[in-house]
Amino acid sequence: MAKNASSSKPVAVRQRGVTMSDVAKHAGVSRTAVSFVLSNRENASISEETRARIAEAVQALGYRPNAGARALASQRSDWYGIVTEIVTAPFAVDIIKGAQDQAWLDRRFLLIAPSDQADALGPNQGMEDAATEKLLEQRVEGLLYAATYHRGVHVPESANEVPTVLINCFDADGRLPSIVPDERAGGRVAVERLLQAGHRRIGVINLDPDIPAAVGRVAGAREALADAGLELDPELVVAGYATADGGYDAACQILDRYPAKERPTALFCLNDRMAMGAYDAIKERGLAIPGDIAVIGFDNQELIAAYLRPKLTTVALPFEKMGALGVQTLAALTAGQPITADQQLVDCPLLERSSV
Amino acid sequence: MAKNASSSKPVAVRQRGVTMSDVAKHAGVSRTAVSFVLSNRENASISEETRARIAEAVQALGYRPNAGARALASQRSDWYGIVTEIVTAPFAVDIIKGAQDQAWLDRRFLLIAPSDQADALGPNQGMEDAATEKLLEQRVEGLLYAATYHRGVHVPESANEVPTVLINCFDADGRLPSIVPDERAGGRVAVERLLQAGHRRIGVINLDPDIPAAVGRVAGAREALADAGLELDPELVVAGYATADGGYDAACQILDRYPAKERPTALFCLNDRMAMGAYDAIKERGLAIPGDIAVIGFDNQELIAAYLRPKLTTVALPFEKMGALGVQTLAALTAGQPITADQQLVDCPLLERSSV
């Protein structure tokens, strides 16, 4: 509207809008020359002197390229999109951080589109579809889908139009490359640590046994025990809600079931929140951590693990690395490289603190 | 490159790229007509029948507008940018959530640019400047700066080119509108709650006394006491590191300094992490919460406050609302409305749980 103000005041010409043409005029060359210099085309023949003049003009005028126009003309956008419920439920926010950092390194922009967790990545995906659509309107060159917790998801149809990578979740139909934590190895490393500390009788505070995290972690625990010639006593595996209260209840059950001599000397809690509750149960009974009962967690939720007293030894979910890997994988895909693996497992490192 | 494949295979015409012209052709009208219909111009005269034909063509072809082209032509982008260290240090991630949600409601896109906390919003702002510059290249119509904790900041020069709003921080030079929590009212409400529960002798576990959060919250506490005819006993105010350990140490000092009779019956912890440590100190001494000692926190870090046992009564930092308000303020500014207030204070509501 109102290019030359027929309205009232003769406002300053136009605050924004130093274009390449302006730079060209200032430098006394053609716009094409400016374009060549700015996009650093080696094969174009522009004398050093002209280059310098142009650079000086850019400086003088405070020229700033218009990313949209550039994308339009060059038919590429330098943007990836990520649609995620993490913004809503920030448990796994480090995925975004990892992805952002990697994108930034690659000189790319990450458009973050939120999705409600309510219907997120599930069968009825109102917001999902809208978000995906919006991102495609921005002409993103690739899509990431990230979930707060490891699970199977359904991705909107339109995601098929550009390369797509799943982070911390996997495609129920198995079509899309995905990046997930190596839960099994994580469970193994946790129990190995307890075994190494001399514990033979180990209680497990389990999540909902059906979710991928639980399946993997328990399987890993079983493997570690088997390697030591031990078996996982089903009686010592107690499931509970994935909260501090759930952990408290489960820990009480395990601790109170046996006389002191037969009581497990260590608890493997499948997440840190439950470990937080287990701490309470243990302390209430006058037992010391790790003296009487060692505790090991999972997830490495800093706010809990680093602040519990004693600090909680736990297995970290490699969120940040997963985010970065997601962007890298996407970069490979958009560059036309074939997918190396359908599902990439990322290591869950053990973080030693003071509870074992 | 390679528009019509001189390379090898005659690939499908072009996966992406149904344009308005295609739609127009399919509907048997001019591109202009399509544009008019899609942008819903009421004054344009297009018959209902033609409108329907166009809508049908859009459907049939799966047309998706090109946001970049639209922005270029219309000279407006529908984008706001937010540069923030929150991605790096996700303490205040709800600011992003609030801003995202509000932006989404307003049909706008929020470009999130990360900034290292190391030099974030401080005097030497490498990443800051780069992020701001990148956002301006995208032609964002407004900028938000968000900090993880309430403090004064310096904003890059170039931010002056578009409307700018600060969230959870304020401009050291006082030029930019900002949105910050009402720390003072928060401190007041916390102590009022303790007074109402009958406590007269209240210990305060303080942060670094110089930061805005501490100044405000303590001032508010003092006010509440004054209203009740009491004074804040300087001996009962102990500062510590803003961690669980810091809270533990401070709580020990306060609790051990007096014989049981003179001991404070309530602790106001200026953040939840310190409250977490205070819990330990109290429990260690065989005291009950809230029976012997009531505890009230600040910040409402869900992961702590909702999972401590007993659950922590605390004052919430209204991050989400601040984010939303930031976007709203920006919307007002970009719409040309004058700024109503330099600094908007947002209420910190009391969250009753079980520790008082």
Place this chain on the structure above:
DNA sequence: GCGGGGTAGTAACTCGCGTTACCTTCAGGC
């Protein structure tokens, strides 16, 4: 039968930039 005024729609220009094709100048070789 002619002007006026609405209705329905289109041609053409623009936004800022990438890119291809072409043009000029000058030096060197035969």
Place this chain on the structure above:
DNA sequence: GCCTGAAGGTAACGCGAGTTACTACCCCGC
């Protein structure tokens, strides 16, 4: 004296839309 080739550029088109100015048609009243 003519041709060739490189250096140093420029004109012009296209990307996908928004927007303005203008045309063509029809109905109505006088």
